[in-house]
Amino acid sequence: MPGNATINDVSGQMFDIVVVGGGTAGLCLAAKLSDNPNLSVLVLDAGEVSVDDPKILLPGQYGVHFGQEEYDWSFKTTPQKFSNGRQVDWNRGKVLGGSSAINFMCWTKPSVQEVDDWERLGNPGWNWANFERHLHAIEGYHPPLAKSVAAHGLNFDHYNLGKEGPVKLYHCATITRPERYAYQTALNLGIQPAPAPMGGDTNGVYFAPKSINHEDYTRSYSVTAFYEKYKDRPNFRVLTRAYVTRLVTSTGDKLKADGVEFSYDGRIHVVKVGKEAVLSAGALKSPQILELSGVGRREVLGSIGVPVKLDLPGVGENIQEHMFSGMSFELADGVDDITMDALRDPSQLAEQARLHKLEEGSHTLGITGFVFAPMAKISDRAKELYDAAKKKVADNWSSYPEGLKEQYKIQLERLDNGCAPCEVVLTPGFLTFPNPPVPGKKYFTLLFCLNHPFSRGTIHAISSDPAKDPEFDPHYFEHDLDLQTFVELCKFARKMSKTAPLRDLLKENPEINPGVDVDSDSKLGEFIKNYASTTFHTIGSLSMLPHEKGGVVDSNLKVYGTSNIRVADLSVIPLHLAAHTLSLAYAIGSYGAEIIKNTL
């Protein structure tokens, strides 16, 4: 299905604002800008519109879009030197709505401290107060039904969420006993209930809502929130199947975008930019578009034969990525709770779709239980690891770029002051590698995630041909603390499996992955290197930092040295936070729209 514009509406025409990428941040920003009827707004997206698509709307279908070209870009990293040469799949949404159309719908938010650190890095206004103000207006939280709260014995009264916004949020209708027992197990191991999981104090264990509409229990994403209700506005146009190849620029005092070039049905077109071009193609593609437009590191542009229009060394640098790994355990015979495992059985799919309509069955489960903890809560090696990280940073200080020095100072401070980067996710089903699940059996998985990586990677174009993917190189585990943090998380998850009451729901010898023979730190390290994967949260490729510290955009999202090119997507986040990134992408889109309205 096309968007609400045809190629003839767009090719050769002029729009005040041209937004490149109709994903999570892009659609949010474009829709909000179109509140001003005097501003014409165009969104170009390479994917299709897929409204009413059960594959997008039905929750519980984790990963079913992967590798399918109508949903997924199916990117891949380069072979990772510190991960036994492995290449890791980096899936991203290639459909209107972007990654919000295929993601796992967890609605988590970072801590006050982490968002305020973004401002401390030299970015006025990018603080918790503004982040919360924008998210409150976006959130459409519907509290769980009383019967569900009573059945689960949970209390969500302290969840501080907006209720009137267009992104609908709802709790999983079913929270199984293994998840609730794992919650209690975390408490028994000294983790506290998170004081304000949705209000900036996430340190502890809690059940998060999902981006689900309570009315029909379907995915709420940027299309339902920021396209369907806006598509009849005459000043809001969306052209899909439009693959943006570069910005057409002119040079004066500053570089100016005069047009956006894109391919459509095999032909190249240009749309004129009246006021501003905004890149919202996501952290993996926005840097490529800048580089193909002649904006980036001189040596990168030289190597691909693109003339330098603006030498901006920060483009494609400072990549930070969350990773996850996990342990799966078989549930004891007789545990009658449903799990997501039923959705692997093709004979169950029709029945699960029927149950979904009654708000029952495997589609009403999800990834909802989270532990966020400081290292000291999960490992008795916390001090040793902190000292080692501090020494490594001190030993290499003179080799770091200025912007990175400031980031490491904050990261060490976070390790020391109880900030909570270690994450464990309580998952009702099988979600790990390498040993496969056995059909008909039920499982529980403890995923764990690295949220404040010290390693830094790069994303750069490797050809002037826009059809060629850039090189994605996250430098996984280049910094040893990242691997050691994972090893400690693995041991903590194993400890959880042996602690009541979770232990009581598991079979004897329940561990399927990695398996009990993986029993030393070095074997756990190898397991992590071989099987840890991405959490799809790449940031930093066009970091918001002062220019002299390697920044690409200023705090108004404007690319340094340009008069009318901005970036609004996850590329701009300069330092990673311990939260899944959906809420951050919406906050950037919404705050970005406000900034543009105020500074046009």
Ligand SMILES: Cc1cc2nc3c(=O)[nH]c(=O)nc-3n(C[C@H](O)[C@H](O)[C@H](O)COP(=O)(O)OP(=O)(O)OC[C@H]3O[C@@H](n4cnc5c(N)ncnc54)[C@H](O)[C@@H]3O)c2cc1C
């Ligand atoms: C599988 C998966 C699961 C996830 N699960 C969760 C979760 O449960 N909770 C959570 O908080 N976060 C989750 N995330 C992360 C979160 O969804 C993303 O961080 C967020 O949606 C990114 O928003 P964005 O606007 O930066 O990019 P996107 O939403 O990816 O938007 C980028 C858009 O740009 C378009 N585009 C790219 N290049 C071009 C081009 N050259 N021309 C035209 N269009 C282009 C793309 O088609 C896409 O529509 C998940 C992500 C994935 C992929």
